Amino acid sequence: MMTGGLTKEEESAGSSLFSGLKDENATDIPIKWDEVADVVIIGSGFAGLAAAIEAKRAGSSVIVIEKRKVRGGNSMISGGVVAAAGSPLQKRKGVKDSPELLLHDMLKAGLYLNYPDLVRIVAEKSNETVQWTINYLGVKYDDTLTQWGGHSVPRSYTTYNKSGAAIIHRQLAKLKNLGVEVKTKRLLTKFIRYNDDRVKGIEIRDGYMFPNENSGTVRHIKARKAVVLTTGGFGNDVLFRTTQDPRLNEDTDSTNQPGATAEALIEAMNIGAMPVHLSLIQLGPWACPDEKGFGIGPWFAQTVAFQYGVLINPKTGKRFMNEMSDRKIRTDTIIETGHICIGIADAISAKIRSDFMPRLLKRGIVKKFETLEDLANSYGIPFGALKETIDEYNSYILDREDKEFGKYIPKDAEKLTHAPFYAIRVWPKVHHTMGGVQINTKAQVIGLDHRPIKGLYAAGEVVGGVHGACRLGSCAIVDCLIFGRIAGKHAAIEPKIP
Amino acid sequence: MMTGGLTKEEESAGSSLFSGLKDENATDIPIKWDEVADVVIIGSGFAGLAAAIEAKRAGSSVIVIEKRKVRGGNSMISGGVVAAAGSPLQKRKGVKDSPELLLHDMLKAGLYLNYPDLVRIVAEKSNETVQWTINYLGVKYDDTLTQWGGHSVPRSYTTYNKSGAAIIHRQLAKLKNLGVEVKTKRLLTKFIRYNDDRVKGIEIRDGYMFPNENSGTVRHIKARKAVVLTTGGFGNDVLFRTTQDPRLNEDTDSTNQPGATAEALIEAMNIGAMPVHLSLIQLGPWACPDEKGFGIGPWFAQTVAFQYGVLINPKTGKRFMNEMSDRKIRTDTIIETGHICIGIADAISAKIRSDFMPRLLKRGIVKKFETLEDLANSYGIPFGALKETIDEYNSYILDREDKEFGKYIPKDAEKLTHAPFYAIRVWPKVHHTMGGVQINTKAQVIGLDHRPIKGLYAAGEVVGGVHGACRLGSCAIVDCLIFGRIAGKHAAIEPKIP
Numbered sequence: 001m002m003t004g005g006l007t008k009e010e011e012s013a014g015s016s017l018f019s020g021l022k023d024e025n026a027t028d029i030p031i032k033w034d035e036v037a038d039v040v041i042i043g044s045g046f047a048g049l050a051a052a053i054e055a056k057r058a059g060s061s062v063i064v065i066e067k068r069k070v071r072g073g074n075s076m077i078s079g080g081v082v083a084a085a086g087s088p089l090q091k092r093k094g095v096k097d098s099p100e101l102l103l104h105d106m107l108k109a110g111l112y113l114n115y116p117d118l119v120r121i122v123a124e125k126s127n128e129t130v131q132w133t134i135n136y137l138g139v140k141y142d143d144t145l146t147q148w149g150g151h152s153v154p155r156s157y158t159t160y161n162k163s164g165a166a167i168i169h170r171q172l173a174k175l176k177n178l179g180v181e182v183k184t185k186r187l188l189t190k191f192i193r194y195n196d197d198r199v200k201g202i203e204i205r206d207g208y209m210f211p212n213e214n215s216g217t218v219r220h221i222k223a224r225k226a227v228v229l230t231t232g233g234f235g236n237d238v239l240f241r242t243t244q245d246p247r248l249n250e251d252t253d254s255t256n257q258p259g260a261t262a263e264a265l266i267e268a269m270n271i272g273a274m275p276v277h278l279s280l281i282q283l284g285p286w287a288c289p290d291e292k293g294f295g296i297g298p299w300f301a302q303t304v305a306f307q308y309g310v311l312i313n314p315k316t317g318k319r320f321m322n323e324m325s326d327r328k329i330r331t332d333t334i335i336e337t338g339h340i341c342i343g344i345a346d347a348i349s350a351k352i353r354s355d356f357m358p359r360l361l362k363r364g365i366v367k368k369f370e371t372l373e374d375l376a377n378s379y380g381i382p383f384g385a386l387k388e389t390i391d392e393y394n395s396y397i398l399d400r401e402d403k404e405f406g407k408y409i410p411k412d413a414e415k416l417t418h419a420p421f422y423a424i425r426v427w428p429k430v431h432h433t434m435g436g437v438q439i440n441t442k443a444q445v446i447g448l449d450h451r452p453i454k455g456l457y458a459a460g461e462v463v464g465g466v467h468g469a470c471r472l473g474s475c476a477i478v479d480c481l482i483f484g485r486i487a488g489k490h491a492a493i494e495p496k497i498p
Numbered sequence: 499m500m501t502g503g504l505t506k507e508e509e510s511a512g513s514s515l516f517s518g519l520k521d522e523n524a525t526d527i528p529i530k531w532d533e534v535a536d537v538v539i540i541g542s543g544f545a546g547l548a549a550a551i552e553a554k555r556a557g558s559s560v561i562v563i564e565k566r567k568v569r570g571g572n573s574m575i576s577g578g579v580v581a582a583a584g585s586p587l588q589k590r591k592g593v594k595d596s597p598e599l600l601l602h603d604m605l606k607a608g609l610y611l612n613y614p615d616l617v618r619i620v621a622e623k624s625n626e627t628v629q630w631t632i633n634y635l636g637v638k639y640d641d642t643l644t645q646w647g648g649h650s651v652p653r654s655y656t657t658y659n660k661s662g663a664a665i666i667h668r669q670l671a672k673l674k675n676l677g678v679e680v681k682t683k684r685l686l687t688k689f690i691r692y693n694d695d696r697v698k699g700i701e702i703r704d705g706y707m708f709p710n711e712n713s714g715t716v717r718h719i720k721a722r723k724a725v726v727l728t729t730g731g732f733g734n735d736v737l738f739r740t741t742q743d744p745r746l747n748e749d750t751d752s753t754n755q756p757g758a759t760a761e762a763l764i765e766a767m768n769i770g771a772m773p774v775h776l777s778l779i780q781l782g783p784w785a786c787p788d789e790k791g792f793g794i795g796p797w798f799a800q801t802v803a804f805q806y807g808v809l810i811n812p813k814t815g816k817r818f819m820n821e822m823s824d825r826k827i828r829t830d831t832i833i834e835t836g837h838i839c840i841g842i843a844d845a846i847s848a849k850i851r852s853d854f855m856p857r858l859l860k861r862g863i864v865k866k867f868e869t870l871e872d873l874a875n876s877y878g879i880p881f882g883a884l885k886e887t888i889d890e891y892n893s894y895i896l897d898r899e900d901k902e903f904g905k906y907i908p909k910d911a912e913k914l915t916h917a918p919f920y921a922i923r924v925w926p927k928v929h930h931t932m933g934g935v936q937i938n939t940k941a942q943v944i945g946l947d948h949r950p951i952k953g954l955y956a957a958g959e960v961v962g963g964v965h966g967a968c969r970l971g972s973c974a975i976v977d978c979l980i981f982g983r984i985a986g987k988h989a990a991i992e993p994k995i996p
Contacts, residue, residue: 111830113777115744239948243772243936246613246963266946270770274741277777279611279933332609435777438741448764450737465744 031192033201033222037063039491040202040223041230042264044182045073046164046477047460048230049171050484051491055228056178058492063221064175065186067231068210068259071172074232074461077257077294078164081146081156081474084130085123090155093145097153099123106475109150109326110434110468113277117441118466121486126478130157133481137170148473149326156474164477185209187216188264191227191271191456199227199271199455200497210259226455226491229445230484233433233461234262235281241430244279247335254430255284255294265462268437272447273456276464278435282471283428285330288365289340290425297365299356300424305343308352308413310393311426312342317376317385319393322405328470331428341426342379344390347418360424369421379423390416432471436464443487457491459483529690531699531720535561537989538700538721539728540762542680543571544662544975545958546728547669548982549989554676556990558723562673563684565729566708566757569670572730572959575755575792576662579644579654579972582628583621588653591643595651597621604973607648607824608932608966611775615939616964619984624976628655631979635668646971647824654972662975683707685714686762689725689769689954697725697769697953698995708757724953724989727943728982731931731959732760733779739928742777745833752928753782753792763960766935770945771954774962776933780969781926783828786863787838788923795863797854798922803841806850806911808891809924810842811835815874815883817891820903826968829926839924840877842888845916858922867919877921888914930969934962941985955989957981 038060041048048064056062070076084090085102103123107114133139140160147154159166172182187210190203201223205216234240235254240262242249254260269275286306288297305311306323311334313320321333334341350357360366369375372390376383394415396402402409437445437458444452460480467475536558539546546562554560568574582588583600601621605612631637638658645652657664670680685708688701699721703714732738733752738760740747752758767773784804786795803809804821809832811818819831832839848855858864867873870888874881892913894900900907935943935956942950958978965973 112745112834113743243774243944243948245611247610269767269946272768275773275776276741278773279775279777336610446741448767450741 031201031220034219035063036222036224037061038223038225038496039063039228039488040221041065041228042188042202043073043230043232043460043462044071045075045230045232045460046167046171046480047484047487048073048228049168049175049182050481051228051230051457051459051488052175052180053171053178054485054488055492056175056180058489060225060492062180064180064182065188065204065221066182066184067187067208069184071182071184072165072168074257074260075164075168075477075480078477080159080161080163080166080477081148082130082133082159082477083151083156083472083474084127084478085155087127087130087155087157089143089145089157090153093154095145095153095155097155099126101152102126102155105150105152106467106472109470109472111470112468113280114468115465118439121441122466122475122479122482125482129478129481129485133167133170137167137174139167139170146474150470150472151474167477185216187213188231188267189218191267192220193271197454198497199223199453202227211261223455224496225494226457228487228491229264229268229437229456229458229462230460230487231264231462233260233436234265235260235430235433237261240266241281241433244435245281248281248283248430252283252428252430253287253289253292255287256430265436268445268456268458268462271453272449273453274438274446274448274450276435276438277468278464280434280469281430282327282432282434283331284431285327285334285426285428287427287429288424289427290365291363294429295365296356296359296363297424299353300345300360300366300422301343301426304345304349304353304422305424307410308349309343309345309416310389312344312381312386312389313337313339314342314379314381315339317382318389319404322402322407324407326470334426334428342381343424343426344375344416345422346416347420348414349416350422366422366424369423370419372421375421375423432476433461434464434467434469434471436462438465439463439483441486442490443483444490455494457487459487529699529718532717533561534720534722535559536721536723536994537561537726537986538719539563539726540686540700541571541728541730541958541960542569543573543728543730543958544665544669544978545982545985546726547666547673547680548979549726549728549955549957549986550673550678551669551676552983552986553726553990554673554678556987558990560678561719562678562680563686563702563719564680564682565685565706567682569680569682570663570666572755572758573662573666573975573978576975578657578659578661578664578975579646580628580631580657580975581649581654581970581972582625582976583653585625585628585653585655587641587643587655588651591652593643593651593653595653597624599650600624600653603648603650604965604970607968607970609968610966611778612966613963616937619939620964620973620977620980623980627976627979627983631665631668635665635672637665637668644972648968648970649972665975683714685711686729686765687716689765690718691769695952696995697721697951700725709759721953722994723992724955726985726989727762727766727935727954727956727960728958728985729762729960731758731934732763733758733928733931735759738764739779739931742933743779746779746928750781750926750928751785751787751790753785754928763934766943766954766956766960769951770947771951772936772944772946772948774933774936775966776962778932778967779928780825780930780932781829782929783825783832783924783926785925785927786922787925788863789861792927793863794854794857794861795922797851798843798858798864798920799841799924802843802847802851802920803922805908806847807841807843807914808887810840810879810884810887811837812840812877812879813837815880816887817902820900820905822905824968832924832926840879841922841924842873842914843920844914845918846912847914848920864920864922867921868917870919873919873921930965930974931959932962932965932967932969934960936963937961937981939984940988941981942988953992955985957985
């Protein structure tokens with residue numbers, strides 16, 4: 001069976017309906033393994049490190065590889081908010097919640113495209129997982145409970161430093177204690193499989209310098225038990241994301257780190273992993289094109305201009321949507337205008353974010369104008385139309401009713417008449433990719449033949465199906481940690497190959 | 499290069515980033531070819547037959563295979579409406595239209611997820627293609643011009659018998675004249691590729707009896723120039739469609755023929771075709787679960803109950819949406835109720851479809867009740883709540899304004915007070931799968947490495963990206979014919995392999 005040539009089955013071509021891809025690497029190419037471990041994990045974000053901890057604790061030897069120089073991937077720049085349904089913090093604050101309610105919220109936001117069995121696991125394990133980060137990892141959280149868009153109740157913890165790094169650092173510390181090293185600058189280039197289709201290891205480029213795909217040296221790592229894929233989303237892979245959403249070309253920025261690319265996902269598809277929901281890509285509508293990544297613009301765009309002011313199409317000088325509707329609606333509507341839109345507020349409303357205004361102005365993200373006419377001229381907005389729009393909107397504020405788009409007018413909103421006026425340029429940025437490989441409740445990757453691919457697990461943003469059409473804020477970290485842990489535990493109990 | 503063993507490149511494993519799948523069948527398995535043609539076409543719907551006509555006319559020998567006993571696939575049961583922007587019929591009827599306007603309509607309905615270059619081809623070639631069916635194929639159309647949801651103007655031709663069969667029969671007649679045979683009961687089971695990745699033929703099961711995948715005899719057909727994949731959508735493949743939309747399980751019917759399954763699409767993915775928009779699946783919200791397929795229920799549901807009456811959630815006795823909003827919104831909202839909903843009309847409104855009512859009642863699709871209370875009891879609707887809903891709705895009719903959901907109230911609508919009352923059970927059915935393999939403007943299939951897969955073309959519903967999130971009525975046939983013809987023409991000018 002393990003000769004260099006063709007097997008009997010291969011010579012009698014075409015015996016199976018789904019024989020196409022599965023034969024890939026079916027011949028046992030005589031590989032000189034450079035390293036060996038029971039469980040080989042690709043990626044060092046929340047999911048990968050959680051898998052590593054559980055696999056190691058279950059007695060497996062573990063190798064974790066990371067393609068970039070820095071460990072932690074996109075998790076390092078996450079906001080560090082974590083949903084927990086039925087938490088002690090909620091009890092202390094008098095908030096009634098349940099896993100059922102979180103399940104409902106996630107399915108509703110996901111437009112019911114989510115896999116219910118996977119969502120249920122997230123909902124039911126959310127609280128125990130946050131408690132695990134506190135009690136086992138030693139992560140510190142604020143005492144505040146926050147409520148994010150689409151959640152029925154406040155249920156999110158926030159790390160003490162408002163960053164996912166607070167969790168990553170504790171995961172890395174724990175792995176150091178357990179004797180597991182995360183090896184950086186190692187790019188996955190290929191999965192290597194057995195005659196029986198089992199993934200038995202990976203090919204990598206060691207010493208890889210992102211994004212030079214010819215850098216580093218080819219090496220092979222054998223996985224005695226399993227490979228776990230936790231390489232995150234593809235928000236920064238322009239070529240791949242435009243195949244799924246042609247609007248998201250190089251003109252569209254991303255809030256993600258540059259390494260959020262698709263090559264590992266593509267390799268999984270190359271060995272027949274079933275892709276799920278690839279075209280469901282979330283953009284943040286509150287982003288500013290005058291800074292890279294997430295930046296600080298959203299603090300003005302979302303909490304000042306959208307909530308108390310207006311968003312204007314510079315071509316028409318008019319509003320064109322409820323500035324507080326959901327991420328998907330806002331994103332689609334802004335993109336449809338075809339113009340970078342202008343968020344506008346006045347002196348009174350800008351006070352809401354007086355903590356951020358000096359920095360926003362200093363960096364030129366927000367600009368200040370003595371008159372509305374100056375503002376209009378600066379952005380090429382027809383002033384007459386803009387004046388009309390603002391007058392109209394001011395009448396809505398008086399009546400506490402947005403007669404055009406039905407936006408909720410906050411009780412403390414005042415007419416936009418107080419100079420100076422402030423403006424921000426607004427264009428959505430790619431934020432989260434809901435699609436990826438299909439997994440089952442054991443985190444096994446499912447193939448095009450609807451059966452698990454032996455020896456391959458996946459968790460985190462590289463997986464599709466957990467969030468459906470729309471990932472709720474604060475639900476990514478629990479997703480990554482929960483399925484990372486499940487993948488690590490199940491990988492550790494796979495039978496060893498010789 | 500064409501030995502039975504491994505090539506040099508394969509032995510030096512892992513030289514390329516995207517080496518995974520492309521090596522599949524890289525070794526030249528010694529196949530005894532049973533048949534040979536320049537161009538081998540899989541599928542006998544609009545697209546496949548159009549490709550066959552063009553390839554043959556360009557001087558290539560052609561083999562067309564069809565897995566079912568009957569030729570024509572799902573095209574045979576299509577409604578036979580064909581969009582043409584800027585047609586002679588429009589000129590005669592005084593309708594101003596342009597390819598730009600059709601492009602705009604398709605992109606808008608597609609939520610701008612469509613590939614603009616592919617949509618532009620459909621828009622620009624729509625009229626010449628309909629004229630080609632008239633002048634070259636001899637298809638007969640009605641003299642009426644119809645306007646379908648999402649189209650800005652009336653622009654659709656309808657075949658004389660209101661069926662796609664009118665076109666298929668003419669295509670088959672033309673092919674017979676050209677000397678091309680369509681061989682039925684032949685299932686594609688595998689693509690066969692060359693060392694240089696070129697698709698050089700296919701493996702089939704000859705004598706296949708759908709859906710028995712072990713029926714028939716394995717045979718191999720060599721394609722000297724190219725293989726063209728035109729196998730249609732996967733609307734009836736429950737396992738595959740639920741991977742992309744878990745709501746669409748076996749409880750959900752489809753308007754498609756039973757052969758609308760995914761195995762050929764999966765085989766294309768197995769050799770590394772890039773999947774696009776797989777999760778974008780269109781359902782018809784006007785379908786009745788008490789009959790199979792498209793049926794006749796839509797004539798009552800859509801044009802009587804939705805337009806003049808109400809759709810009720812039987813659990814609550816209440817309306818829950820604008821019954822005339824777009825297909826996607828209606829479908830999602832009905833499914834969200836979790837109940838088969840009840841469309842209700844009265845004696846006056848039912849007169850609108852007096853042509854269909856006798857058949858609808860005879861087949862039990864629509865049921866008649868002497869009182870609203872009888873109707874409520876029959877479906878387990880709380881009568882008090884239903885009475886309240888109808889009274890409320892009747893007040894909207896008086897005011898010509900749906901104060902709850904903003905439905906347009908037709909001028910001839912009357913209050914729903916006239917016995918007998920009529921009801922239909924409503925549950926969406928899968929109608930069109932927008933996703934499939936990626937193609938370029940030459941109809942070449944694109945691989946996971948973003949490059950064309952040599953020797954492989956595709957057209958029709960098996961292709962993703964033309965319609966984005968929502969395929970407009972009457973845009974499927976032109977899509978199939980246009981890209982089928984493009985595929986056939988380009989396949990015919992491929993260099994011949996020995």
